Amino acid sequence: MAELGLTARADLIISKLSGGQRKRTSIAVELLTKPELLFLDEPTSGLDPGYEKALMGLLRELANGGRTVIVVTHSLQSLSLCDRALVLAPGGRTAFFGPPDEALQHFGRTDFADVFTDLETGRDKDWKAGFLHSAAYARYVRRTGVDHRVDATAAPPAPPPGHRWFRQFSTLTRRYVSVIISDRTNLLLIALQAPILAVIILLANGTGGFDPDVNTAIRIAQSVGLFLAVSASYLGAGNAIREIVKELPVYLRERAVGLSISAYVASKVVVLAVITILQAAVLVLIGTARQGSPHDAVLLGSPRLELVVGIALSGLAAMGLGLMLSAWVRNGDKAVTLLPLILVPQLVLTSPQLSIYDKPGLAQVADLASAQWGYAILASTVDTNQLVADAQFGSGPSQFDSRGRWNHDRRTWTTDAAWLLGLLAVELVATGMLLKRRDPSPLGS
Numbered sequence: 001m002a003e004l005g006l007t008a009r010a011d012l013i014i015s016k017l018s019g020g021q022r023k024r025t026s027i028a029v030e031l032l033t034k035p036e037l038l039f040l041d042e043p044t045s046g047l048d049p050g051y052e053k054a055l056m057g058l059l060r061e062l063a064n065g066g067r068t069v070i071v072v073t074h075s076l077q078s079l080s081l082c083d084r085a086l087v088l089a090p091g092g093r094t095a096f097f098g099p100p101d102e103a104l105q106h107f108g109r110t111d112f113a114d115v116f117t118d119l120e121t122g123r124d125k126d127w128k129a130g131f132l133h134s135a136a137y138a139r140y141v142r143r144t145g146v147d148h149r150v151d152a153t154a155a156p157p158a159p160p161p162g163h164r165w166f167r168q169f170s171t172l173t174r175r176y177v178s179v180i181i182s183d184r185t186n187l188l189l190i191a192l193q194a195p196i197l198a199v200i201i202l203l204a205n206g207t208g209g210f211d212p213d214v215n216t217a218i219r220i221a222q223s224v225g226l227f228l229a230v231s232a233s234y235l236g237a238g239n240a241i242r243e244i245v246k247e248l249p250v251y252l253r254e255r256a257v258g259l260s261i262s263a264y265v266a267s268k269v270v271v272l273a274v275i276t277i278l279q280a281a282v283l284v285l286i287g288t289a290r291q292g293s294p295h296d297a298v299l300l301g302s303p304r305l306e307l308v309v310g311i312a313l314s315g316l317a318a319m320g321l322g323l324m325l326s327a328w329v330r331n332g333d334k335a336v337t338l339l340p341l342i343l344v345p346q347l348v349l350t351s352p353q354l355s356i357y358d359k360p361g362l363a364q365v366a367d368l369a370s371a372q373w374g375y376a377i378l379a380s381t382v383d384t385n386q387l388v389a390d391a392q393f394g395s396g397p398s399q400f401d402s403r404g405r406w407n408h409d410r411r412t413w414t415t416d417a418a419w420l421l422g423l424l425a426v427e428l429v430a431t432g433m434l435l436k437r438r439d440p441s442p443l444g445s
Contacts, residue, residue, distance in 0.1 A: 024055065037067070106131075166247045176271050208292050222379075243326055281312070297381065309417075310380075314373060373416050384407065
């Protein structure tokens, strides 16, 4: 910002900048990675003469600083600032290359406007042949004793070294938090989603679902558990499914100068995990407010804490799936259309009334559903198998867990949690692999 004279506007969002300032901001974004070559396609278009002069002067300063700056332009106001001018005839043919002040002499004109006219009216003229036999060509293109041939066997230049991992991670995390906070509308939606879903769950279900003394406890507990697990999975996936694809151009530019994929993914995970965990806590604390409390905890000492952790793990696993899909798709619209394909199967595969575990094929697919494991943790803490027995509903597959994933013991609870953590780990590794595939191919491959 200092290099482009934007320091005084540091606190403004880009939409509030003037046209000239936006042009400079666009250049500033490219300069972030300290490129040696800057290629600008008509950067002064749409600017008034004052802004055009200022911007071209700035580009001159950047060139003086050691960068190669190439500007495509139809404007002649600041042509004298350039070291070399490449004039193209219609069809992209070279008509001249050399210092701008020698161009007029080459074309036999005193005004560049006349040169443009000559090029347009002389479309059938071989402008390139005329340049190849000119003194400018001999002086500025053909240099005796210099071999311009490219050595195809030479190794490509090594990419500039990246910054240290933790520095990248810290910078990326702080930037991501700033981006989220600056979008007030999206931040408000994130803050309201979990309370709204939790209130609906609270009002839609009866009371005493976690109380063994209530005859209808098992029906209510299953309903509440299903909605909590699916809601957490929806929130986790929804939080993440656009977060990579929407900033893909920025990622690719920074990746080209040494951005660590693991640092980038880790910055997303840390911020999104905090959001998802807070949402899970709100879902559980509000959504189960009328259900009482299980008699005892399995592992963490507090039944309510176990419910929060279980539903949070369900949301985190779905968050990992969202990041993986976001790294896979090419645009944000496609990412959003995938969200129902995540939510609906989660609902079907998690529902305890559908006997999914007894259906070949679906039982194995259900193992990949984060909501199914989130519900299993909740069922383990609440001890839904015991609620079934107390209510004398029998031992039908729609009520009891035939695979022992709802048992009220530490081994079952930790196994369910390990499955969710395993799903998250696999999804994050897949996210990194998908991002790695976006790296440009080595020369010659």
